[in-house]
Amino acid sequence: PKALEIANYLEEKTKAKVLIWADTCFGGCDIPYELEKLKVDLLIQFGHNEFGYSK
Numbered sequence: 001p002k003a004l005e006i007a008n009y010l011e012e013k014t015k016a017k018v019l020i021w022a023d024t025c026f027g028g029c030d031i032p033y034e035l036e037k038l039k040v041d042l043l044i045q046f047g048h049n050e051f052g053y054s055k
Contacts, residue, residue, distance in 0.1 A: 007018040019040070021032055035043065 003020050007020055010016060011018050019035075019038070021035065023032055023034075031043065031045075
C-alpha cells in the first residue's frame, strides 16, 4: 500500500513516470537488470527485510 502512495507522490512532485517492480528481491545488491531494457534512469529499492542466520 505504501509503494503506491510513494509512487503517486513522486509523480505529482517531479512529473516523472514511476514503475513499481514487484519481482523477488534477495537483498540490496539484487538489482533487477531487466530494467535496463526499459531505460530506467533511477532505481529506488526499499522494503528489504533482515535475513537471519540459521544454525
